[in-house]
Amino acid sequence: MSLLHIEDLDTYYGYVHALKGITLDVETGEIVTLIGANGAGKSTTLRAISGLIPIRGGSISFDGQPLNGVPAHKIVERGVSHAPEGRHIFGTLTVTENLNMGAYILGKDQDAITRNRERVFKLFPRLEERRRQLGGTLSGGEQQMLTIGRALMASPRLLLLDEPSLGLAPLLVRLIFDTIREINAAGVTVLLVEQNARAALKIAHRAYVMETGRITLAGDAAALLADERVRKAYLGEQ
Amino acid sequence: MQLLQQIINGVTIGSFYALVALGYTMVYGVLKLINFAHGDLFMWGAYLGLTGVSLLAGLAGAGQPWMAVPVITGVLALIALTGVLVERVAYRPLRAAGRLAPIISALGVAFILESIARNVYGARWRTYPTGVAPAGGFVLAGSVRISTMQIAVLVIxxxxxxxxxxxxxxxxxxxxxxxxxxxxxxxxxxxxxxDRIIALVFVIGPGLGGIAGVVVALYYGSFDFTLGWSFGLKAFIAAILGGIGNIPGAMLGGMFLGLVETLASGYISPQWKDVIAYVILIIILIFRPTGILGERVAAKV
Structure with a gap:
């Protein structure tokens, strides 16, 4: 049984039919990536999984339990963490406070919080150096590290990453993708939404290609990386 | 000497403004809503306190200072409960409805609370039984004195x-x-x-307002149903002055407004205190539109 199973999912933004019958699976231990153009519904899929937008048709289940109708703040407790697009860190909270909010569901379990924070600091030593700084004063790359680190603070089994490389310098993009691999190697399953299709396909096991609210292609990441249609449409090759 | 006395009086009034301003600023913080009903929740604190104190004074034969403790506790609980109820009934259903509808709803709640108070307690000035507000005081130096009530206000x-x-x-x-x-x-x-965090804000903000209602009524002795509008509006101004949404800002704004008003009244003229205070306010807002502590940290995008 898949860790995450989405079946025939429909969602709307107002009257706009955003997702039109999406079906996808993520198995335990995988990195799965969703690629596609702007507005294809990649972020919407993540937002539906974490309960930010209502499911209007079909179903989402995590670890065999349905997520339909479960409020967003309860979905984190099930083991799904979402690092949103655009580095939505809490600007007037310190780095440590931001991380503590990521561990909100752990309550007063200080041991677990400290352990997770040490893990995050090991992944991103820059965050440790800046732990007393306000989130809003960090650079773009550091904010992205904080967004990912904060999502890891809840000890998730599934990490949803939305455009982690957006707007970052090439060197930082490499660092972020290496870290995603490292996080996955430590046992966290990853569902990765990316515009940078090449980098995403290189680290992913499997991939889905989305177009205007539908999944148009699916398969092994390596196979898609070699696929003629993918190369033309998403990897910028003639 | 005169200055020290004015500062003592100003800080006392400033702490009233600050306590009420906190309610405005906390609600604005989580909902970006000006809770116009807050001043009237504060006013209801004064009336419920009146009922409580009158009840106890009637039972004991006379008002005594200890009565303030159970009365303040009870009022805190009742006003907090009312605050949560107001949020649940009048604000939460409108949360997705943009900015205007909740503000109108808040004004509606303000008028409802004010009308009920006038109908229940009457439009005349009401006075707390004597003996509840602690009497006496201390001479600090020469003619400068601080009353026991002022000390109680400052400590609380x-x-x-x-x-x-x-x-x-x-x-x-x-x-x-x-x-x-x-x-x-x-x-x-x-x-x-x-939703639970917002509910908690509506426990704390109105709770503090309720306490302030009892303490203000004890301090001045008498009040009427316009207390929420007149005094509440000044506290709202204090919240803006400090930087709305900012908790230390509300404290600072309240203290500042109380001091400016008292000093203007003491050194220039009581009739002109509002003119002077609000000229200063406008000048500050021209130079710091977000208030004294408002949005000091610019978020990087």
Whole structure:
């Protein structure tokens, strides 16, 4: 049984039919990536999984339990963490406070919080150096590290990453993708939404290609990386 | 000497403004809503306190200072409950309805609370039984004196504000409150139950307002149903002055307004105190439109 199973999912933004019958699976231990153009519904899929937008048709289940109708703040407790697009860190909270909010569901379990924070600091030593700084004063790359680190603070089994490389310098993009691999190697399953299709396909096991609210292609990441249609449409090759 | 006396009086009035301003600023923080009903919740604190004190004074034969303790506790609970109810009934259903509808709803609640108070307690000035507000005082130096009531006001306000500040800055739930005031969506992704945090804000803000209602009524002795509008409006101004949404700002804004008013009244003319105070206010807002402590940290985008 898949860790995450989405079946025939429909969602709307107002009257706009955003997702039109999406079906996808993520198995335990995988990195799965969703690629596609702007507005294809990649972020919407993540937002539906974490309960930010209502499911209007079909179903989402995590670890065999349905997520339909479960409020967003309860979905984190099930083991799904979402690092949103655009580095939505809490600007007037310190780095440590931001991380503590990521561990909100752990309550007063200080041991677990400290352990997770040490893990995050090991992944991103820059965050440790800046732990007393306000989130809003960090650079773009550091904010992205904080967004990912904060999502890891809840000890998730599934990490949803939305455009982690957006707007970052090439060197930082490499660092972020290496870290995603490292996080996955430590046992966290990853569902990765990316515009940078090449980098995403290189680290992913499997991939889905989305177009205007539908999944148009699916398969092994390596196979898609070699696929003629993918190369033309998403990897910028003639 | 005269100056010290004015400062003592100004800080006392300033702490009233500050306590009420906290309610405006906290609600604005989490909902970006000016809770116009807050002044009237504060006014209801004064009336409920009147009922409580009158009841106890009637039973005991005369008003005594200890009565303030159970009365303040009871009023705190009742006004907090009312605050939560107002949020649940009048604001929460409108949360997705934009900015205008909740403001109109808040004004509606303000008029409802004010009308009920006038109908229940009458339009005339009401006076607390004597003997509840602690009498006497101390001479500090020469003609400068501080009354026992002033000391009580300052101690209560300081404890409440310090407690609130520590709660918001140091605890997990207090940090969650700050997170919610920055971003509801991301707060939900953290597992924070945003509705519960908002409800908690409507416990604390109106609760502090309720306490302030009793203490203000005890300090001045008498009041009427316009207390919420007149005094509440000044507290709202104090919140803006300090930087709305900013908790230390509300404390600072309240103190500042109280001091300016008292000094203007003492040194220039009581009739002109409002003119002077608000000219200063306008000047400050021209130079700092976001208030004294408002949005000091610019977020990088």
């Amino acid at each position: 306000s300081f404890l409440l504000m310090a407690g609130l500040y520590l709660f918001v800055q140091r605890t997990r739930v207090g940090t969650a409150m700050r997170a919610v005031s920055l971003d509801h969506t991301v707060s939900r992704l953290m597992g924070i139950d945003v």
